[in-house]
Amino acid sequence: MSSTTDCGTTDCGTTERGPADVPARGSLRALLPALAGHRAMMARTCAAALIEQGSLVTLLTLAAHTVGTAVIEDRAPSAGTVTALILLVLVRALMTWREMDLSHDLAYRVLAELRVRVFDGLARSAPARVAGRRSGDLAATAMADVEALEFFYAHTTAQLLASGVVFTGGATVLATVEPWLLVAVLPVAALLAVAPFANARGRAARGARTRAAAAKLSADTVETVDGLRELLAFGGLAERRTRLAEQGRRVGEAQRAEATWEAMAAAVRDLLIVLAVLGVVAAAAQSVTSGRLHGAWAPAAMALALSVLGPVAESARALSQAVGLRAAAARVDAAVKAPALAPPPASPRRLPSGPLGVRLHQVRFDYGGQPVLDGLELTARAGQTLALVGVSGAGKSTCAHLLARFWDPSEGAVQLIPGDGDPVDVRDVNDAELRRAVAVVGQDTPLFHGTLADNLRLTAPEADEDLLAETARLCGVDRIAPLDTLVGERGSTLSGGQRARIALARALLAEPRVLVLDETTAHLDNASDAQLATALGKEGRTTIVIAHRPATIRRADRIAVLEAGRITEEGTWDELTAHPGSALGRVLAVTPS
Template sequence: MSTVTGPTATCADVPARGALRALLPALAAHRAMTARTCVAALLEQGSLTALVTLAAHTVGTAVIEGRAPTAGVVTALVALVLVRALMTWREMDLSHDLAYRVLAALRVRVFDGLARSAPARVAGRRSGDLAATAMADVEALEFFYAHTTAQLLAAGTVFTGGSVLLALVEPWLLVAVLPVAVLLATAPFVDAGARTARGGRTRSAVAALSADTVETVDGLRELLAFGALAERRRKLAERGRQVGDAQRAEATWEAVAAAVRDVLIVVAVLGVVAAAAHSVTSGRLHGAWAPAATALALSVLGPVAESARALSQAVALRAAAARVDAAVKAPALAPPPAAPRPLPPGPLGVRLHRVSFDYGGEPVLNGVDLTVRPGRTLALVGASGAGKSTCAHLLARFWDPSAGEVQLLPADGEPVDVREVHDAELRRAVVLVGQDTPLFHGTLAENLRLAAPEADDRALAEAARLCGVDRIAPLDTLVGERGATLSGGQRARIALARALLAGPRVLVLDESTAHLDNTGDAELAAALRQESRTTIFIAHRPATIRRADRIAVLADGLITEEGTWEDLTGDPGSALNRILGHTAPPEHGVPTA
């Protein structure tokens, strides 16, 4: 099992070739709508070509031969106008409907990728940057799905059919059109590298602005308190200027590209007119057909020019496509088991057997052996950075160890490696509550039901009562985003009530009661007492540590000592006494529940 290499690989900073092609399979789930969109685009472009050609022939016939158009020709012209109008509307409707359906599914896949690879690929990344990938980058791909795929297919079909017809009618007209068509089609790829770089700078600038904006809103109180708001506004203004500069650079080069396309079309017009005039004077083309042939040559060139414009803009989306593709394909650092094993019923204990782990550098854990019997409580103690939270994260299977096993121990039967347990079943059995558990905008009840959406009102009220949540506010009270309207102690009570509502068989508390006073800590300790549940405390508070059945001290990547409170504090030289030395004497002065 590979170790965590850090969060930097979360998204592609350098767009790879084929980043846009990699997103085409997203259309596979919408084959029928994709086919209808392509047909509508083909009819829209084909009807325009037929309309222009027929109208030019009608005018040529009227001028050269003095004949008015027949009723059939007029009917055909009217029908083509109606078809063109209807197909233009239909193609726009279908292409945008298709694009937004694909984007909706793509957002879910991005979120799935982030969830699958969390927390390692999320840790260290700014929330605004993640939001830019999940929302802005996905939204930018609307142009690719709505204005590129079906249109390119239709343009290629119309140009091929028109070229064959031109070759039959007058090959010199095709000779005048073909070189310009080739130049138009290849121009977006000639400048692809520079376009990709400019698009990448724009996406990076937008992501940086999004990240800074989110951080500014989140830290507004601190910025005001320390008088740093003016400096922060200056930084946001600079980020805005960077976005504007990047967008202007893209717009400037796109204007230049549009001018080049216009020049090429003018050259094509001159070439077609010259070829048609030469064909008429040499007798190869009848005068009445000259306007029609000229119109056909130019009308088949129009979709090519429009496709070149679409390709130019699509190439600039490579950076956004690469970021989205990287999020969608993010590997799971805790891959699902090939053949999941069901957990046996009843209480579960925990065993870490020779567990090693690192974050890409020095080992954090180096052969940890630790066993907690079913229904028992353990206090895991150690200095900051000793690896206590890493043990908790491995137990919750946010990551897998680089060596060793993390197992769940039934009261009777064989241990089960957490890597062999289906993720949904593991989440029901093992619940981790951290020190800073975020709350979401909504009611207290909605935040509690996050762990158990199916919980009835009675179970909800009981969990709230046990943890004192009912003393904070009524359960239908709205909670601010991230619990901004609550104190740290109140958030801790809600987080613990949410965990209890899930009914876990193993509960891991990572400094979860650090924001509570001693009275609140004792109250929650009483609420957590349940013989069948295994509880692991990661704590520094002596009162919390003392309540555990056993205490394990983690240092230098190993469990250096283990025993009861009396055993460990009775030894003046114990590691536990050294850790607690700044907070309480070894045996006396420690408050009890």
Template sequence: MITADTTHTTDAEAPARGALRALLPALAEHRAMTARTCAAALLEQGSLVALLTLAAHTVGTAVLEGRAPTAVTVTALVALVLVRALMTWREMDLSHDLAYRVLAALRVRVFDGLARSAPARVAGRRSGDLAATAMADVEALEFFYAHTTAQLLAAVTMFTGGSVVLATVEPWLPAAVLPVAVLLAAAPFADARARAARGNRTRKAVARLSADTVETVDGLRDLLSFGALTERRRKLAERGRQVGDAQRAEATWEAVAAAVRDLLIAAAVLGVVAAAAQSVTSGRLHGAWAPAAMALALSVLGPVAESARSLSQAVALRAAAARVGAAVKAPALAPPPAAPRALPPGPLGIRLHRVRFDYGGEPVLDGVELTVRPGQTLALVGASGAGKSTCAHLLARFWDPSAGAVQLLSAHGDPVDVREVSDAELRRAVVLVGQETPLFHGTLAENLRLAAPEADDELLATTARLCGVGKIAPMDTLVGERGATLSGGQRARVALARALLVRPRVLVLDESTAHLDNAGDAQLATALREEGRTTIVIAHRRATVRRADRIAVLEKGRITEEGTWEELTRRPDSALNRILTTSPS
């Protein structure tokens, strides 16, 4: 049974907590680089703290004691400046290198998840929305991986170490910065839910704009033909305004958060100055060391403030992380077998045995029984919505039935459940040519070789000639994105030729010749007849159905009639006659 996809939240809803944390294990594949990035961040922040502290002590000594800095001090300052510059560059280089390596692997995992759960999880979803998850949402996580993890670890380390040092020098100094550090660290989480909801609103708006833009480009010819381009541009402009409003709302709240952080730091400065002044007045802290102590206190607070800013921005990415995480963890609707069985050699037949299936509501198939002998051509006929395409998808194992079994039969009648066959072997044995023909921007030859990259030029030319593809254009002709330069009939010929390159033992045609005229349909039917291949033809065209060896009629989720054309059409109450009455001749 297929259930509805519930991984998407509404605009006002905040994604579940832990979405970002769930993506941290992706760093485990790059432990060495993660360790180097954390070390570089620690050295970068540590060199800055040491530089500011030593510089403040040098100035304090020069002003209060009238002593010029020694050569050792000057050398140390110069060295710290160089180390700071080098480590800043190195940390940025490593963190971004790490982030883009993680994103590269994450994109593959997202595509694997979409492929693993297709077609159910992608059915009904717009291509632009899927593209937003696969590309834009993954890209947005670059900030999380490049600017959050290593910097947060380094900030915690520096603040802890600095506080220990300050406590040994003057206990009131860490007391002045600790409350501010706690407030800075807590601020991103205090507004986390609202911030995540605003981020979700932005991601949703971007996904809608992406989907509408992709559909506009795809349908530009029709929009121009029907004069609907102006209305479509108005809709795109409205989507753009929605993205702008969502982004402005995020930016406004981030500006408020930044102002709050600045006020907290200003309060920390006042507290540190007051604590240092009290320490100097009471004699607990030497005057020349007071500037150094204040610099140390404020410099260890700086990374905490920067980490709070990064965490605030990262929380807004929770929606993107949730969408990516849902795609990565999408369950397989047709899980691979634990111990795959090899298919027997030779021709294969098929059997649907008591098959039941539904999409989360009323059963589409309810106890279907159907057997097709090896080498036989069967026409599966039924009204729209009867479940014919569902049968085709079950044969290709896009889904598994909720009850019953889909089996491949050897010449001796031995059944093998498709759930026990590895995906690679099943794809070589059973090929489905659907109602739509997915073609990619490339040449005819490249689109044909999608099915069989190893096919040589001779086999490619023979198959193309058999299906009439050679009459369309030369093999090096660009077909355009989604085959935009080809007609519906030409795309059907390319799809059939691509399927035949695999040399399948079972070929399932789901209305794949509907765009062809009767002559073209008859020509391809002759080309598709190959001894030993089993063919399932789903069609409404009378001539196509008549050419089949046997015909099965599917009504209300069950096979109600089965036989030859002559056997079925001579019955006065034949369901086949009733279904074909309104179909093309």
């Protein structure tokens, strides 16, 4: 029997990601619409940032004017001035805390929504865009990449808006008080504004290398933990540890390259600020000497000129770091916007009650290469058990996936046939109703950390205790362990046969009208397989069994042999084995049982 998912002769159209390319421009802008649902909080965050930055500029300017007045005019500050300074200090402290609180609250709310949208995108495009990707890489996108965007939402958006307003207001005052001070400040402000975009492609590439290296390390780590028993059993742990160390070294190198560039960029920003200080001092000295600016006001004007550069420099730093997040933003955006391979129907049709048959009519399907199904015609009547037989790679699992509508056929139709009435194309049925009507149980059974009952209830959370107990008894799950027993992650504490029983019970708990078993009982012995077949026999349910074991195939009401993308032979066991050289005989001869 085959232990691999049957996706034809291809790899299901998906390969593992290679090295990350430089993300396209606009990756960060594409995530701005995520703020649309938080306009009120965004407005409060911007207001807090504006007051925080504005109070600092006002505080520094007033303090400088007070010092200038005291030194030049030998006059102590008035009570009103002292009170204003104290109030500004308090406002600055309060607004700094408030802005940090609001911005991070906003950021984490947006990240929570992004994680859900990433999951929805992965679910929407599964299995084609998930099957070929390593779980660690998917986890890196769903968790690490989303988490990295916290800096963008918490430290960039509101601060940019506030610093623009503060600089514009300060520049207007400077232009009124002493235009030459503005002339000294403007070139530096312009350079600070464009500095984050200098070598933006290189920064994005370095960020992409860091994200790719981190995702690779995450994937390798997850695989190592999952395969720890095998690594210990076969002595491969030392080699794996070396591989993880190498991956960690690459992550460290990528992070150091980013940090080195950011340190250089910070040094350039500091140098620009020093040049601005020299320019402002020279302009102020010239203004005082020429009599255009009173000596007591010179410190205030200088403080204003330099303090309005502070928010610009901080925004430049934030933008510089945000450019490096383009790779994370691109990965998240791609996951969020992943196209649905099975788009929802525009006008859903309701499935009639009662038993449902199945028909694949003139179905063609491929994974991007040669057709796996080529004009397939297959019908299972309501209440019938049909065995679908073929060599590994013939397309049997593809038929199961089409019935579950993981994909849509390129040509033809997959239909559910009620006892009376017209056939219903699965593309016209909404997803929730289709999942209730059709259950596909594969050979590999994903189990989650929790109790047996928790894992069974995945398909029917509302199932009562009596139905749960009866279904568990029917499939022999109650003989594995009590239903409140904790199972290990991915069912690591269970055998393959035990996981198969749980998978069957989970599917039956939803009471589907069409049940597709894709090598589900492959891990069971013949006696257990026969017992479960008896348990599954329910009048009215249509069952499609994909199997290689002759005993399983023999029990089916009808057998269909799939070869070269078509049904080449169909009938009962006695009919198909009555003459030598049958298609069923050829398949059984080359298929291990």
